[in-house]
Amino acid sequence: MAEDLGIHPGTLHSWVSRARRNGSPSSDRPVAEPSPGGRLRESERAELERLRAEAREKDKRIRELEMERDVCKRFVALWVK
Structure with missing residues (x-):
């Protein structure tokens, strides 16, 4: 084989x-055994909350960087004129 x-x-x-x-x-x-009833264990719930908070922070940072990029684009457009 x-x-x-x-x-x-x-x-x-x-x-x-x-x-x-x-x-x-x-x-x-x-492989972790699923909890009865499909509910999350406390450790899984804590990890999920941590990951959600991390995702929110990354989304916020992405929005900030996009705004900075847009300002730079506008500056370059004005500078070229």
Whole structure:
């Protein structure tokens, strides 16, 4: 199978072993069990809030940079005239 995929047999073996051990071939961490009822655990909720706050900050910074870019464009347009 490894030859058909064009990879080293040891690589395939480690992928299969990791998938059997963790339930995820692309991660070294075990797959987290979902909480009952589909609700978020406290740690997941905290991470979600942190990520949302980070996204808000990045959106704010993007708007600021877009305004600075627009001011520079206007300055260049006036300077060229």
